[in-house]
Amino acid sequence: MNPVAQYTFYKTKYGDELLIDVVELDDIKKYIAQQPAHILTYYDITWISEGSGFFYIDQKKYLVKPGDVIFSRPGEVRKWDKDKIINGYALIFEEEFLLSFFNDPEFLHHLSYFHPEASSMISLDSETGGRIPALIKDIKSEIDTYQVKDKHILRALLYETLMLLNRAYIGVNGSNQESLITRNQHVNKFITLVNTDFGRHHSIRYYADKLCITSNYLNEVVKDTMGVSAKQCLQNKIISETKKVLAYTNSSVSEIADSMGFEDLSYFIRFFRKQTGYTPLGYRKTVGQTDW
Numbered sequence: 001m002n003p004v005a006q007y008t009f010y011k012t013k014y015g016d017e018l019l020i021d022v023v024e025l026d027d028i029k030k031y032i033a034q035q036p037a038h039i040l041t042y043y044d045i046t047w048i049s050e051g052s053g054f055f056y057i058d059q060k061k062y063l064v065k066p067g068d069v070i071f072s073r074p075g076e077v078r079k080w081d082k083d084k085i086i087n088g089y090a091l092i093f094e095e096e097f098l099l100s101f102f103n104d105p106e107f108l109h110h111l112s113y114f115h116p117e118a119s120s121m122i123s124l125d126s127e128t129g130g131r132i133p134a135l136i137k138d139i140k141s142e143i144d145t146y147q148v149k150d151k152h153i154l155r156a157l158l159y160e161t162l163m164l165l166n167r168a169y170i171g172v173n174g175s176n177q178e179s180l181i182t183r184n185q186h187v188n189k190f191i192t193l194v195n196t197d198f199g200r201h202h203s204i205r206y207y208a209d210k211l212c213i214t215s216n217y218l219n220e221v222v223k224d225t226m227g228v229s230a231k232q233c234l235q236n237k238i239i240s241e242t243k244k245v246l247a248y249t250n251s252s253v254s255e256i257a258d259s260m261g262f263e264d265l266s267y268f269i270r271f272f273r274k275q276t277g278y279t280p281l282g283y284r285k286t287v288g289q290t291d292w
Helices: 025-032 095-099 126-144 148-181 185-197 204-211 215-226 230-248 253-259 265-276 280-287
Strands: 005-007 020-024 038-040 043-051 053-057 060-064 068-072 077-080 085-093 121-123
Touching: 020 025, 020 126, 025 085, 043 126, 053 068, 060 068, 077 230, 085 095, 085 126, 085 148, 095 148, 121 148, 126 148, 185 204, 185 215, 185 230, 204 215, 204 230, 215 230, 230 253, 230 265, 230 280, 253 265, 253 280, 265 280
Parallel strands: 005 038
Antiparallel strands: 020 085, 038 077, 043 068, 043 085, 053 060, 053 077, 068 121
């Protein structure tokens, strides 16, 4: 089982630092040929122009076709069928590129398709399906003739792309998806903390204290908006990350337990089995038999 490749943003590709780029999928294929499963440290919006095939995001399997868009956030494990997905464009960018312009540090987290619970794919309608590739190509053209003073133009084009996609995404997924991104701010902040601290802190009291609220109130607002308790939300994150490591690396169960914040290996194995029905090694054997 090959380790997962990790790709960081090539910030000085165009000389001066630039944290946005557009690349053709056909140009990427040579890099993922040896290690198809990979992680990006930046945001990626991929528009498919030719071919149909499978695109995986964190083991979720999507069948994509021309006109479809795939979204991925930093740290998610990706894999796509380079033989059947012929071409398309990947719009990639660092969060910093937008944060240096917007006053809202949560802007990207409020976009429906970048929400942790959201589907990572959308099929565009005829109107948006024409505007999005045109905008992506405009961004590519702007980058190809890039001048330092033009960063605001690139930010404006990126902003328009992100907002059009958000409107289309909510239009397809309905009001339930919209409610995910407008929910209680304590829940948004809780999820952000869980995503960064799940491997070190397993106590709900820790997260409540960070949010300056009581554990009972945190559980209440999380249950109201997510349908599960704060504790279960945290445990779901630990299980999700454990599954990724088991599926995509050769790390031992002991190493994984340590990285997830468990000092007692036996307890970690019992915890994983209770949540999934498998031992960690049993799960690894099961996913090793899939087409991933």
